[in-house]
Amino acid sequence: MGTLTEDVVQETVTEVDLSASSVRDLNAALHAEPEGSTAGYRVVHPEGKHSLAVGLNRPVTVTIDGHVGYYAAGMNQLATVEIDGNAGVGVAENMMSGTVLVHGDASQAAGATAHGGLLVVDGNAAARCGISMKGVDIVVGGNVGHMSGFMAQAGRLVVCGDAGDALGDSIYEARIYVKGTVKSLGADCVAKEMRPEHLDELTRLLEAAGRDDDPAAFTRYGSARTLYNFHVDNASAY
């Protein structure tokens, strides 16, 4: 990639300076990595640009020094993307596998519709975190905004802070763990017993996210499953 600057400090890491290279250059280089590549990339001067490191499908490692715009690490597969800043809308949206770490706050729709992998947000996540999640694990160190987990189908959402209004509205089989307060629960979302398997599951998730919160301090939420099949007597719930 002629437009990219080879880093001479660490021979296995390619540095991409987005003040000199384009987002297209970055993504093209990442997509050109051969199958099974574990190459490392460091992206500097991201300056809130959109669609950084999207559509990766190799076990590469990308670290981004600064804030990113919309859809960073969108549809990630296998890669590890670490953002040393805040993330805009839809970080790790529709992720399939791999890991995305945000060492700051995330805007709305973090991890939206994601099918797998692990998304960690050290700070807060805004509204609709984990909306329609389909198997991803999301760990948020701070708070999440309203409608988080809306229509969440599968996977686990861990909130180490507080949750906003309508948590888990119309939730299916996803599980939500919240350490702090919940402003309100959405339709068909209820608090559930923390059984030993849930404590084990939560312990593993917190460990994977590098956190030392006490799993026993969390409450589990999930679907009451009363709205799984439409019945007119439930019409007032919608």
Place this chain on the structure above:
Amino acid sequence: MTDEFASRGLRESATFDRTTIAAIQHAARTGIYDIRGGGAKRKLPHFDDLVFLGASMSRYPLEGYRERCDTDVVLGARNARFPLHLSTPVTIAGMSFGALSGRAKEALGRGASEVGTSTTTGDGGMTDEERGHSKHLVYQYLPSRYGMNPDHLRAADAIEIVLGQGAKPGGGGMLLGQKITERVAGMRTLPVGVDQRSACRHPDWTGPDDLAIKIGEIREITDWEKPIYVKVGASRPYYDVKLAVKAGADVVVVDGMQGGTAATQDVFIEHVGIPTLAAIPEAVRALQEMGVHREVQLVVSGGIRNGADLAKCMALGADAVAIGTAALIALGDNDPALDAQYREIGSAAGFYDDWQAGRDPAGITTQDPELQKNFDPEVGGRKLANFLRVMTMEAQIIARACGKAHLQHLEPEDLVALSIEAAAMAKLPLAGTSWIPGQAL
């Protein structure tokens, strides 16, 4: 039957006709509105209200079966490295696996590929049956994101971002639990037998400015190789088309209210959106004002049935059409030969629209493995190919009569309207006059 009642002095109410009475009784009995598939059933201003002005003295016709009339179309050359080059401007509209059987998806691919056109996935994701048999496959990116997989984005030939559907602009979907087999549930990451709600809006953007960024993301993921379509249900096509183009769409799909659906509320199908005929001129006006007509292609769908409809859409300014319900009928749905089976489930051939129920005797709109055995995808694919050929040839016949050597050369001047309503909507003169309602003489 009507004559018998009339002879007895009985007169049906125009307001409370038997269909209305039955609907009220159904609501009173069950407490739930009617959910069904198919498109609008009531009569709407349609392409039948337009006729072509074949050449006589002032225009010079081309010889049928001798002089060439080309039909190919290129979709999505605005930004994509690999636009779609189709042999005919009739494409297959998005229909979900789940709503349709895998065999039906295979047949759509077989039929479309035989004549060099594209098929489209639907809610539920991409199936091997469809990808394996479709030379050109458009992958729908839907609000529900059921089965959404970046590998499938890369395996597709074009990507269609669906914002709305003609049968239900602004509405989501509800695939009832009885059609949710293990395979369908697995593709959608939901338990077997649970109603599957398809969202009415995308979860990770909230307006046209966001859509531009979303299109940018998809282009980046697919390395700018594939055309990006944006599909809207026809309600405010002038504004929606402008915003779609501004957001970066290579192709805009406008689906009129006669468009079909696998399952939604009857009240939605019949009372939301505008007719396809009314939507086209507004969409074309938007493209022309932006200076991108023919650069951003317009695909029109919603009740397209034959080559005349195709030719009329082209003359009004579309670049291609998409067919859904007509394709299912061509495959064999509502076949009179299956009338007895349709009657067994309370319907009749030609009337069956309970596609949400999963009991389709034709084996097309079902996930029941036994019913699917009734459908042969090779035979269905051949029938569809025949139908697509007939549609194309019919349009060619009309185009030649209008003196056109390519379907895209058809123009509004080739048409007049038979009713004031159609004239006003299509912005064409009423036949035998130069009067276009709403425009100064």
